[in-house]
Amino acid sequence: MRVSHLFVPKGDAVAPALRGFARAHAELVELRENPAHLVARERDPRRVAGLVSGGGSGHEPLHAGFLGRGMLDAVAPGQVFASPHNGQVLEASRAAAGPEGVLHIVKNYTGDRINFGIAAERLRHEGIEVCRVLIDDDLATDDAESATGRRGTGATVVVEKLLGAAADEGRGLAELAGLGAAVAAASRSLAVASRAQTSPHTGDPAFELGADELEYGVGIHGERAATTIGRPPLAELLPRMVDELLAGLPPGPDDLLVLVNGLGATTQLELYGIFEQVADDLEGRGLRVCESLVGTFVPALDMAGFSLTLTRLHEGWREWWHAPARTPAFPDRPAISQETATSRPAAPGSPAQAAAVAGAAPEAPVLRRYAEAVDAAHGELTRLDQASGDGDFGDNLRSGLRRVIAELDSGGSSGDGFDVAGRVFLDEVGGTSGPLFGLLFTELAGRGDGDQQVRWARGAAAGLAAIQRVGEAEVGDRTLVDALAPAVAELERGTGFAAAARAAAEGAQGTAGLRARRGRASYVGDRARGLPDPGAVGVALLFQALAGTDGPQP
Template sequence: MPFLTSSPVKTALRGLAAAHPDVVALHHDPLYLTSRQYASGRRVGLVSGGGSGHEPLHAGFVGLGMLDAAVPGAVFASPHNTQIYAASRAVAGPGGVVHLVKNYTGDVINFAIAAERLAADGIDVARVLIDDDVATGSEDTATGRRGTGATVVVEKILGAAADEGFSASELAELGADVVASSRSVAVASRAHTDLHTGEDAFTLEPGQLEYGVGIHGERAARSIARPDFEELIGTMVDSLLGDLPGTEDLLVFVNGLGATTQLELLNVYAAVEEHLTAAGQRVSARLVGSYVAALDMSGFSLTLTRLRPGWIDYWNAPSATPAFPTTSAGFPSVLDTTQRVTAAEAVSSARQPHDASRAPGGPGDAVVRRFAALIEEHYEELTRLDQLAGDGDFGDNLRGGLHEALQLMEEHKTGLAAAESAFLDGVGGTSGPLLGLLFARINAAVTDDGGTADAWARGTAEGCDAIQRVGGAEPGDRTIVDVLVPTAQAPSNGFEAGAHAAAEAAAATASLQAKRGRASYVSGRGEGAPDAGAVGVSLLFRAAAEVG
């Protein structure tokens, strides 16, 4: 791929905004796109996003009749929760916001963290999880099917429904129905080009075909001998129909994965419709083109959606975006975004946010300073523990986040609010933002009720609940939840009791087998030593006891 700058994602978005100045607006820090206009009947903002390299998904579908905002990550990487949070605040209407999330672990976690932050701000959030890929529908994995081509169908149908004034819960229900009625499968004859090496990301033997690839360039579970064209189409169509019982009319979406020509895609569509007709199926809507790419992979995906009553009208409803086929005739009354009163603005006018900057010496300053000192003292231990079962960066993440928090405190932000901002906005991976949620809940409780042990107990419990909602961990999974659950009850008996409970719980993780997080992928390693995250979090409660 020779025609790329050193910052291809940002440059591409700048190009998109410049090419469609009346349709989308680009926001740089953090990075996201918003629609410049919206239908006057829309009460709920629609936000989607994911890794780049899938263009025009998602940025190309921002505009009238579809998305209010799109949040791009790096190539094949999830966007950061801070981007999602900022974009959602920018477009959430009086009815809140709905997140449209492809079922990839990074996307799911970062959208969930952003949703927790929005809910703490008083903004209603609903989610549609898109999981349509039949190639990953095995019951042997808890992660479920990947989200792929059906994302375009969901974004178009929900965009039209949002313009009719649907509530967030109604949109979430409709989205879940569309996902349940959609299935996709993809094949490839050549891998995409690796942006770092300039070589094919994987190689296929002559005469082989990769059946069941993902949109992030993932190989399929199996390579097959390349069948006859008609046989391949028949196999793909039959696999989708087998997962989509019913007699409703079909929407057919034939999608190129980046390097497949329109001539090829139209050949595919013709064969697909012929096979469906022969099977007694009727096609009422169709889309053919490269809308969900995997960089420059040679291949295509096929998506079928059973159209429930009324959905064809949503599919054909007017829209005007950079990439979706424009159907603007008869569009309802339109407003520009300068006229929108967002949910965030409404909340701000009703109350001051709990993390407003304050003078030095506010709640938690001494705790955060002592916590930072304890992390320095235990840095080598935390690194060693994380290296046993992870990639060894937990100590660095804690140290870096707390260093940033101390810097924010110098700028007159209170300790707990500074830690919240530092970990939610600045620390990468999953551990940092999860700790940010904990600091956010403790900060809110301490700000409301003072720095009492009872306030810390309530904040810890609420933070633990948020972390469990986002990550799905339960006690016994060898994560920070194993420390937070018992510690949430103990501080009401005093800070010393909380610190003691946290230390005991962290030590007890040495006998647990990891079921969540990175350590779950290296089963057995680290056994007999406590979990690094649990030990690190326990030091927060030790700090609270020492200064409380």
């Protein structure tokens, strides 16, 4: 008989947990719903830039547990192991923004980067300055062949604490962004697990390990490691991990901060024993363990395992580590200096009025043809996405377009069809690719005056640029850019809509031979080869709808 180790309600486990968290810590945090985000009730009056973080649920106390004076101003919580929607990040950022704007603290996962990136694009349109700190400390994903880069894990706690203290001194947005990048660069992490987390969907372990096996280099979303090893004794395992961490750390001071983090089912007894052995090892190498944090701060639900994070402590960082913080979860540190700040309620940001975009001729017929094509291709789009992701792309694209058509049919919308599509896909469509399509639709809506092909070329090029700013993908990375870029090139050459549609279709089909370097597909290596990227196929269908052709089916 299967017994689940998780005590969560069926369906949405996150919503009641957020309400319970806000009720338990009502003096420190406020929950704002629709879209869900959490805001600190207190902040130092010297703070000129707000600090916003967020990510999937299942990692508590990260991030909501670090809300409050001395750390974060607002948090956007996603579903379990899923990035928050860009609309959540947008509202959290509006609430947290100071006179100099807002700093996004983002773990290096594709969904987080894209959704925070889209929110940043929208904030800049409103006149709110935004900078980003990217946390990329996980040595297990330090692969020169992957453009995705190292994952963001335990070092996030260190970055959020040091940045919070520096922000309370009144440091500006650019200086905070530089400090956050420096702390991330000075940190490396590595994690191991002896048992996978329980899937909240099935009640079973997410993957199987033998009693004598250890997953070496596991991720905080329950991702399997690249290597499963025979389980060694701690006296062998810990020096191996320390060797790799020190080899991966850039040169710097010998003063270290050590974070021993439980992954969910590891006891404090075990974690303190691990810390003692790690500290002895480091000091035996002539290094100084100046600061430490031991406990469960970035778990993966109930995974049995732990992570080690080492941070080289540069001048002034220890003082920030000990600076006062009043949050639900960060432990009190012995004070180095007296707190001089007074508290005040967090002031909700007042977003600037968005400029109206000049409309053009209605584009509803293109969107209707596109919706029909996506509906016909839905099953195939789902199959393609299951090979490289979680299989929701077809559902997200189809449901988003159905909402767009329903709004156009109601006659209650203003602007052309792409105005409506941009808003719907940015505000209502989940996943990673949906909001990227929202950026494209938004730029197509604002393409200005002139000949129809010139206007399309201008809007599509602007959409491509926005998508690349957010997703950082290039042609050849096996993403929707591989279909969009050649279509834009044809439009800019003036060869016509049919040529652009052919170029998009050829670009999409060409992704079948590529190894993914961006997005979730990059985590599965060559397993997705032989099938085209679903996002690229979705772009090809859009340009076929523009040209009024059926075109090759995916």
